Amino acid sequence: MSQLLDTIPFRAVEGFAHPLTRAIVLAVGLLLVLAPLVLQILRRSGFVTPEHFAEMWLRWRSWIWLSAAMMLPILLGANLVAVAAAILGVFCYHEFGRASGLFRERSVHATIIFGIIALGAAQIMGGESWFNATAVICVILILLVSIPFDRPDGFLQRVGLGMVAFILFGYCIGYLGLLAREPEYRPLLLLLLLAVELNDISAYCFGKILGRNKLLPQTSPGKTTAGFLGALLMTTGLMAGGGAILFPRLEFWAWLVMGVAVSVLGQFGDLLVSSIKRDLGTKDLGVCIAGHGGVLDRFDSLLLVPPVMYYLLAFLGARTTQSMTLAAF
Amino acid sequence: MKTWTYKPAEDLGLSVAERAQDPQRETRWYESAIHFLWWSLVKAGLRLWNRIEIAGRENLPTDGPMVLIANHVSHIDCLALAAAVAPRRRTRITPMAAADVFFSNGFISVLSSTVLNALPVRRTGKGCGLQAMRQYRKRLLREGEIFILFPEGARSRDGEMKRFKGGIGMLVGGTNVPVVPCYLEGAEDALAPGSHFVSPARIRVTIGKPLSFEKTSNDREGWSEIAEALEANVRALSKRTNGITEAALVPKPVFGWY
Numbered sequence: 001m002s003q004l005l006d007t008i009p010f011r012a013v014e015g016f017a018h019p020l021t022r023a024i025v026l027a028v029g030l031l032l033v034l035a036p037l038v039l040q041i042l043r044r045s046g047f048v049t050p051e052h053f054a055e056m057w058l059r060w061r062s063w064i065w066l067s068a069a070m071m072l073p074i075l076l077g078a079n080l081v082a083v084a085a086a087i088l089g090v091f092c093y094h095e096f097g098r099a100s101g102l103f104r105e106r107s108v109h110a111t112i113i114f115g116i117i118a119l120g121a122a123q124i125m126g127g128e129s130w131f132n133a134t135a136v137i138c139v140i141l142i143l144l145v146s147i148p149f150d151r152p153d154g155f156l157q158r159v160g161l162g163m164v165a166f167i168l169f170g171y172c173i174g175y176l177g178l179l180a181r182e183p184e185y186r187p188l189l190l191l192l193l194l195a196v197e198l199n200d201i202s203a204y205c206f207g208k209i210l211g212r213n214k215l216l217p218q219t220s221p222g223k224t225t226a227g228f229l230g231a232l233l234m235t236t237g238l239m240a241g242g243g244a245i246l247f248p249r250l251e252f253w254a255w256l257v258m259g260v261a262v263s264v265l266g267q268f269g270d271l272l273v274s275s276i277k278r279d280l281g282t283k284d285l286g287v288c289i290a291g292h293g294g295v296l297d298r299f300d301s302l303l304l305v306p307p308v309m310y311y312l313l314a315f316l317g318a319r320t321t322q323s324m325t326l327a328a329f
Numbered sequence: 330m331k332t333w334t335y336k337p338a339e340d341l342g343l344s345v346a347e348r349a350q351d352p353q354r355e356t357r358w359y360e361s362a363i364h365f366l367w368w369s370l371v372k373a374g375l376r377l378w379n380r381i382e383i384a385g386r387e388n389l390p391t392d393g394p395m396v397l398i399a400n401h402v403s404h405i406d407c408l409a410l411a412a413a414v415a416p417r418r419r420t421r422i423t424p425m426a427a428a429d430v431f432f433s434n435g436f437i438s439v440l441s442s443t444v445l446n447a448l449p450v451r452r453t454g455k456g457c458g459l460q461a462m463r464q465y466r467k468r469l470l471r472e473g474e475i476f477i478l479f480p481e482g483a484r485s486r487d488g489e490m491k492r493f494k495g496g497i498g499m500l501v502g503g504t505n506v507p508v509v510p511c512y513l514e515g516a517e518d519a520l521a522p523g524s525h526f527v528s529p530a531r532i533r534v535t536i537g538k539p540l541s542f543e544k545t546s547n548d549r550e551g552w553s554e555i556a557e558a559l560e561a562n563v564r565a566l567s568k569r570t571n572g573i574t575e576a577a578l579v580p581k582p583v584f585g586w587y
Contacts, residue, residue, distance in 0.1 A: 094357075098338040109358060157333045280335050287344055 015075035020187035020245045024194055025075075028067050035060045058291030066289070066298070074180070074189045079124045081189065082177030086120030091295040092303075093169040095285040096276070102165065105158040107145045112162055115141065116170040123177040131178060135171050142166055168272075168303050175306035184246060191242040192262065192309060196301045199235040199266040206230025220274040228267060235263035247318045254316045258309070265308055266301040273300035346435035349442035350428075350449050352464040355472075361420045364446045368419040372412040378529050379519050383413045385536030390507050391415075394473045395539065398497060399511040400490045400563055401479035405520040406513050409532050410477050413511070424477040425450045425465070450496075452482065462499035469506060476500070480556060484522055490567070493560040498542075498552025507539035510559055512566035537566050 016022050039060065043053045073084035093112055097103035115138030122134035142162045146155065179189055207227025215223040236259030243255035273296060277285065286294015339353040348354050356364070375381040389395070397410045407424045414422055426432070428449035431441040441447040448468075451461060469476055478500070480493035501508055511534055518530035540558065545551040 098341055098355075098357075099335075101336040101338070103338065103355075103358065104336075106358075113358065160333075280337060282337060282341065284342065287342060 015186060018184060018187045020242060021075075021190060024187065024190040025071060028071070028194070032060070032064055032067060035063075055291060060291075062290050062292055066292075070193055071190065074186055074193075078177075078180040078185060081180035081185070082120045082123045082174075085173050085176040086117055088176075088295070088299065089116040089119075089169040089173040092173070092299060093165050095294045095296045096165050096169065099277075099280050099282055099285045100161055102158065102161045105146065105162075107149060108142060108158050108162040111138070111141050111145045112166050112170065114138075115166055116174075119170050119174040120177060123174065123181075127181060128178055131174060135174075138166060138170065139163070172303050172307050175310045179306060179310055187242075187246055191239070191246065192305060193302070195235050195238050195242070195259075195262045196266045196305055198238060199231045199263050200270070200301050202234040203227040203231035203267060203270075206234075216271060219271055219278055223267075223271070231267060232260065232263045235259050235266070247316075250316060250318055254318070257316070258312065261308060261312055262305055265304040269301045269303040269305065272303065273297070346438055349435075349438035350432055352448055352461070352468055354442065356420070356446065360443055360446070363444060364420050364422065367444050368411050368414070368422055369416070371408045375408060375412050375532065378527065379515070379532045380529075381409060381412055381532045381534065383534045383536065386413060388536045388538050389413065389415070389509060390539060394469050394475070394506045396469070396476045396478055396497070396501060396506060396508045397511060398478050398480055398508060398559055398563070399513050399534075400485070400567070401481045401483070402485050402488060402513070402517040403520045403522065404484075405527065405532070406479065406484075406516050407477050409513055409516055409534050410511060413534050413536060414475060418475060421472075421474045422446060422477065423448060423472075423474040427452060427483075429453075448476075459499055462496055466500050466504070469500065470504065480559060486522060488517060490560075490564065493556040493563075495549070495552035495556050497559060498545075498555035499547075501542050502545050502551045502555055503543065503547035505541050505543040507541055508555075508559060509539045510537040510562040510566060511535060512537075512563055512569075514567075535566050535569065537562055 016025070036057075039048075039053060039056055042048045043050070048056070069084075073080040090113060093116060094103075097109055097112075103109050115134075118134050118138060119131060122130040143159055146158060176189065179185060179192075182188060203223065204227065207222070207224040207230070210226040210230065211224030213225045214221065215225050215228055236256055239259030239262055240252070240255040243250065243258055247254070273285070277283065284293035285296045288294055289298050292298045338355045340348045340351050340355055343351055343354075397413075399406060399410055407426070411419075411422050411424070424445055424447045426441060426445070426447040426449065428451045431445075431447055432438040432449040438449070441449075448465065465476070468474070478497060480497040481491045482494045482496070483491075485491055497508070500506075513532065513534055515530050515532040518528065519532055520527050540562065542551070542555050542558075545554055
């Protein structure tokens with residue numbers, strides 16, 4: 001417990017030390033304050049129907065507490081990011097488990113939940129090496145845990161679903177905690193979260209305004225090529241701007257690579273969960289976030305970004321805790 | 330290669346309050362832990378405070394679904410019956426509770442479902458009757474739970490056992506689910522109707538032999554037969570508990586199982 005609390009700064013202002021942190025928190029706050037005004041203007045001028053307005057109003061209300069829930073652990077301390085990532089992973093897995101029916105396989109179900117929590121604890125106690133060791137052990141446990149019950153029927157299905165669940169909601173989301181071990185983790189994580197969410201919004205807006213060709217109609221009928229490309233443009237621009245402040249010694253092309261990576265991974269994360277939903281035959285995986293669906297419906301774009309960014313930043317020489325260069329290969 | 334089949338949770342897509350009242354809701358992993366803890370605390374509390382005595386525990390089936398029924402005089406009746414269930418089956422206890430009391434609003438519904446694992450039984454209006462009982466029957470056969478039910482339909486205010494209603498027949502008629510008749514003594518002294526404090530009165534639970542109604546027709550006639558047979562068994566248990574021997578009882582036809 002003391003190790004956890006040690007990470008909370010005695011002076012709250014420490015969380016706002018970096019100018020990019022202050023800028024992002026201010027920008028998000030301004031957006032949340034201005035959004036209802038903009039929505040009212042759109043409603044009164046007839047640009048949106050009453051039903052559409054009601055839906056957007058619900059989404060805005062959910063964004064108030066969602067923004068706080070996402071930013072507070074980052075501002076308060078690095079270990080709390082690991083804890084928050086584990087909680088997010090458990091919530092996401094819970095929805096996946098109920099939608100796929102995996103929750104009925106109690107041994108695999110319990111092992112996955114244990115594994116997600118263990119990954120969070122491992123990061124706090126021992127960093128990257130403990131994290132990866134714990135992940136390997138949990139993978140082996142998921143493979144073996146149901147064997148003693150002598151039910152080979154359905155073995156591949158429960159183990160296969162368990163692997164997908166653990167990799168996505170434990171291992172991938174867990175990398176948020178590893179990214180928090182960087183000295184400048186606050187602006188980095190806030191920038192990533194902002195970029196992922198704005199990526200979603202840009203894809204939606206560009207798709208609505210310019211979209212004609214469907215991207216993958218069987219998987220996600222609402223997505224268009226214009227939306228994909230528009231989001232790519234906006235996210236790359238945002239990451240380039242943020243990267244210039246965060247990593248001033250990096251070349252321009254490195255910021256572009258980061259931007260492209262976040263945009264593509266964010267959209268593929270969305271498509272990944274859409275594929276899962278289509279296969280399961282369900283529209284939403286949950287209902288707990290008003291206007292957004294479930295936790296996994298809201299955070300699907302975030303799934304693939306943390307692990308790739310962790311190693312991409314190391315490859316580009318942007319991480320101070322570890323650097324991987326071409327010379328190392 | 331076998332095709333994978335997915336079976337989402339029966340309550341997928343329902344809000345928290347809707348799920349609490351849904352007869353087909355499926356227990357979540359943390360709810361199982363809460364149920365086990367709750368029923369363990371109830372057993373410990375009744376043992377310490379009310380010196381609960383349980384006779385005939387060997388009559389309880391060790392596996393599979395079952396329905397525990399008893400006379401009903403107090404809100405503590407359900408807790409007393411649940412105390413008789415073996416520890417390894419505590420997560421399967423599913424009381425059927427009056428919706429107007431235990432599911433009167435969203436918050437109480439969530440509390441009743443999360444802590445007690447209770448299912449709402451509507452005594453009047455929309456959602457009561459055969460259609461509702463069909464839902465519970467489906468759940469009983471699917472989940473293999475231990476239902477706790479009081480066929481009188483409401484607590485007795487004068488201590489006298491009332492006639493059993495046919496709802497229990499709708500639940501088990503034509504199935505091989507064992508129904509275990511029980512008799513509760515002392516519950517009205519422990520927690521009288523209207524009282525909010527559990528007094529340290531001794532509670533006794535007498536468990537009878539389980540009955541099966543597999544060969545009983547699942548219609549009005551069958552439901553009445555089931556209700557009458559179970560009422561007779563509970564009255565027989567009450568007389569036995571009160572010291573009158575079986576030889577003094579008027580023999581009644583019993584649809585015995587084992």
